[in-house]
Amino acid sequence: MLPCIIALFYSFSPPYSLEKMTDLVAVWDVALSDGVHKIEFEHGTTSGKRVVYVDGKEEIRKDWMFKLVGRETFCVGAAKTKATINIDAISGFAYEYTLEINGKSLKKYMENRSKTTNTWVLHMDGENFRIVLEKDTMDVWCNGKKLETAGEFVDDGTETHFSLGNHDCYIKAVSSGKRKEGIIHTLIVDNREIPEIAS
Structure with a gap:
């Protein structure tokens, strides 16, 4: 009968590494x-x-x-x-x-989320900004932090004002005039419109 040799190898690595994630x-x-x-x-x-x-x-x-x-x-x-x-x-x-x-499947949640949020990504002052508007609460998030905002009624809708560093920003909400489209939200930074990304 041949002897059975068991060798144990331990490798110490940071708590999060692909090496440890064998399963x-x-x-x-x-x-x-x-x-x-x-x-x-x-x-x-x-x-x-x-x-x-x-x-x-x-x-x-x-x-x-x-x-x-x-x-x-x-x-x-x-x-x-x-x-x-x-x-x-x-x-x-x-x-x-x-x-x-x-409580919803990831697919259903993301489909619903695309209806309840708007997302914009922009690069300025050497930094990337991801801005998210939650339409149901009108909360504005930037890079993971909820921003202080001020709402204002204007002739053709509303504006939600906030600042990013030295930059004046606002999200303009106007009616599309079409029931299916609803309200259109547009991000304006330093008087320039920022295109929305698909969320």
């Missing part, structure tokens, strides 16, 4: 008002291990679980948006991983 099974990018967040999920199908990372930071770790299917719920972003990863068996030892945001 990585799913990655999602989720656009919220405070930015785009990366959600990564590890699932050890032999140990039941579950690890959730949000923007590289470990949010949940469960090392040994007998139940391989189930769900993990956690919060994402500055507004503490509820997220849930569903783990379902599809056949034998194959699993399906789905992400829900605020």
